[in-house]
Amino acid sequence: MLKDPSQKYRPAPTVDLPDRTWPQQRLTQAPVWMSTDLRDGNQALFEPMDGATKLRLFKTLVKLGFKEIEVAFPAASQTDFDLVRTLIDDGHIPDDVTIEVITQAREDLIRRTFEALRGAPRAIVHLYNATAPAWRQWVFNMSQTEVRQLAVNSARLIKQLADEHPQTRWTLQYSPETFSTTELDFALEVCNAVTEVWQPTPENPAIINLPATVEAATPNVYADQIEWMHRHLARRDAIVLSVHPHNDRGTAVAAAELALMAGAQRVEGCLFGNGERTGNVDLVTLALNLYSQGVSPGLDFSNLHALAREVEQCISLPVHPRHPYAGDLVFTAFSGSHQDAIRKGMTAQAGQTLWAVPYLPIDPADVGGNYEAVVRVNSQSGKGGITYLLESAYGLVLPRRAQIEFSGIVQRVADDSGRELTSGVLWDLFRAEYLERTAPLELVSHQLEEQGTVTHVSLAVKIHGQTRHLAGQGNGPLDAAWHALQALDLAPGMQLHGYEEHATGQGSDASALAWVELGGAGVAGGVHGAGWHPNLVTASLQALVQAVNRLNKA
Structure with a gap:
């Protein structure tokens, strides 16, 4: 039996924002996407990727259409440092792609980071330090003033090093790590202090990234936090407001969507939600949610099954069969009533402009699926699914009473075997039952x-x-x-x-x-x-x- 949680856990604070506007907003365009698969995603793996695998995944991300890719924490390991040098020295970075690297607020790490980026045509340098009370008090034993000063001193060093290498087009990014559990006024104070040093302009903006490092509240609270910062940040016209939701409460996708409604312009995450603990926000789900509402995500997921297999090979983690859009079973119906509705909807869809098929939020063909895989037959299935498979795979049209008759035969076989019956098995049953009898x-x-x-x-x-x-x-x-x-x-x-x-x-x-x-x-x-x-x-x-x-x- 669980303990009384009220005696152990403090509810997340809410935001005093009675005139919030995000609930009335609609998403009408895609955000700037930033993949952190090679950095945040990589550090969450049982066995981190080697350089060759990272390069393979980098090329995959480029093909998908990502224009900003966080490739490494180059001061943290030689493997990460070497990857950055390989990307630069061997010319793997397309002209329209900007690599990003991350560094903690420490002078030696910052200098090592700039050493890794020497000669890069474009780069985002991502600075972070923790700002929330638990980290200030128990991890670093620092006051608010000390935390703020650490961020400012590091920002100054980064600006100095960037100015010393004008051949690179620099974009500077700051994250108050643990933003979601930081006092809003203090988060604002630190972010404004950093941009005061960097002096971004609308032509060369800085990125302020507000991570839900640990997802600690409902998505509406995160949206309120983002809208509050969106309203109060200094130099707002010279800032790209970014979010980095984690999935500790299982609501990272919702938090990201509401944050975009609240004023965010950019999202950091990973393919299929890989990342520490329960993962980063899932960029595939987020992008295809937009797609399902008629908004082009600007990323190419037209062969999603192949992408899932590619990522699985790179990170040695499986994509769950029920994963939104990408899972092997998400466009599959075993239930008889579902199958019947899908079959009728697919028939009615012919000649229609807008997609409206029961149980299918998007057309599986748009992400490389096929209609035969939509309906699969087991002991829970009915005549609709059986009919659909035979018709789609073999062109067979069964009269209604024959559908009922054959479904009873299939049901008995499925019950006896306890296994899924493929279209090929159904075809064999059909031939034996209706086409090939020779007795009497x-x-x-x-x-x-x-x-x-x-x-x-x-x-x-x-x-x-x-x-x-x-x-x-x-x-x-x-x-x-x-x-x-x-x-x-x-x-x-x-x-x-x-x-x-x-x-x-x-x-x-x-x-x-x-x-x-x-x-x-x-x-x-x-x-x-x-x-x-x-x-x-x-x-x-x-x-x-x-x-x-x-x-x-x-």
Whole structure:
């Protein structure tokens, strides 16, 4: 039993912002994206990436469209330092991409950082120091004044070193680490003190990044904090306001979205939410949330499955099968009612401009998915999913009563196996049940003769292995064959209930799929048989024979 939390945990403070405006805002454009997969994401791995793997992931991020990539903490390790030098010396940085590196507020680390960046065409230097009470008191034993002065002194050194290397276009960034649990007025004081040193301009702005280093409150509180800072920051027109949400409460994506509504312009995060503890904000989910609302994210996730496999190989962590958009099962329906709704929605979607398919927030094809994978069949599935798979994979259209009939057969197989049934397994079941029965009756050949409005048919059939020749007449081939089969007396009270036909394939590959439904004495409802042949008459007669065989089994 959990302890009484009110005796142990302090509720997060709220923000006095009664005239907040973010709840009325809508996201109409993408933020500046900054990937920290190679830095923040890397430091959270069981085994950090080596230089070759980091370079591989860097190139992947560039292909996706990221223009700002935090590549390293070069003063923290030789591997990180060497990566920065490789990117610069070997010309891996495209002209429209800016690399970013991070440093703590220490002189030796700052100098080492600039040494790593020597000769870079463009670079963001990201300075941070912790500002929240618990860190000030218990980690660093520093007063507010000392924390502020540490940030100012480090900002001065960074500006000095940047001025000494004018061949690089520098962007300077400051983060009050643990912003989300820092007193707002103190966070503002430190940020303003740093930008007072840097003197950014609208033409060369600085970045103020406000991290939820530990997510400690509901997303609306974070949004209030961002809006309050957005209103009060000095030199606001010369600042790019950035956020860096972590996911400790599982709401980082919501916090980032609300923060953008509150005035943030830039988001730092990782692909698929990798990062320390529960992770950084998931940039894939965030970007595709925008996409689902008609806003172009400016990042290319058109082959999301391949991207997930690439990232898994680089970081040695799996993407969860239920991960939003990217998981192997997120566009998959096992539930019968879900499958039926998706099948009907996909049919109705043809010719429509705006996407509106039940249970599918975006078109799976937009992220490289295929419609066959949308519906998968197990013991929880119904006729809608089975029908959808057979129709999408093989062009089979089942009459409604045949759908119900076949779903019962599939259900028994799924219950017995306890496993998922693929479209291939369903096709095998369908053929065995409806197309390939040879007992008691097998169609060998047929001949037709038209005399006015009457059709005469001659049938050669095998019954229990013996060949019989039958003749009948009627108002069409199927009716004539029906009368011919009466001579066999295979099923007492046999009645012809219905006939349907559908075309499958196109051009020279076109075939007819015919369905015959029969009823018989003592048989509840009817049973179906199917025939599939390029010749419609042959398909119809095959379907009749298959229905007779199934009726005799019933």
